[in-house]
Amino acid sequence: METKFYSLEEVSKNNGKNGNKLWIIIKDSIYDVTDYFEEHPGGGDLILEWAGRNATKAFDDAGHSSDAKKELKQYKIGEVTEEDRKKKQPKKVDHLVEEVKENRRSCCSYLTCGLCD
Numbered sequence: 418m419e420t421k422f423y424s425l426e427e428v429s430k431n432n433g434k435n436g437n438k439l440w441i442i443i444k445d446s447i448y449d450v451t452d453y454f455e456e457h458p459g460g461g462d463l464i465l466e467w468a469g470r471n472a473t474k475a476f477d478d479a480g481h482s483s484d485a486k487k488e489l490k491q492y493k494i495g496e497v498t499e500e501d502r503k504k505k506q507p508k509k510v511d512h513l514v515e516e517v518k519e520n521r522r523s524c525c526s527y528l529t530c531g532l533c534d
């Protein structure tokens with residue numbers, strides 16, 4: 418079967434919301450996990466969090482078994498266009514908020530280091 422190519426923008430529309438499909442990207446391949454995510458042994462939320470986005474790192478970090486990697490293959494529907502493979506996907510806002518909170522915390526600990534009572 419011929420490989421279908423989708424842009425990151427098209428993938429991002431398939432975010433599982435408002436009746437849209439739920440697609441995720443793992444290593445430039447696109448997977449339609451609409452009918453799978455609720456059966457996911459690690460819980461549906463873990464997959465939902467990556468809906469319409471690149472889940473490669475999360476998938477690898479979870480240390481999936483070879484069976485899990487085999488299972489993944491059956492959901493493949495296409496690949497990211499050559500053009501878009503080089504593009505970085507925008508970070509999720511939640512992550513940025515967390516980063517800001519972290520920075521603020523280290524700022525506060527600096528101010529309350531005990532030297533300026």
Ligand code: HEM
Nearest residue numbers: 450458459463464467472475476479480481482485488489
């Ligand atoms: C279609 C995509 C995915 C498939 C087919 C899949 C499959 C599986 C399978 C079969 C397991 C059971 C353990 C194993 O065999 O490794 C598992 C566990 C797990 N998965 Fe996934 N997974 C997918 C996506 C993801 C994503 C995107 C994440 C992101 C964080 C994730 C996180 C985890 C975690 C943390 C566990 C461990 C759960 C536990 O042991 O309690 N998975 N997954």
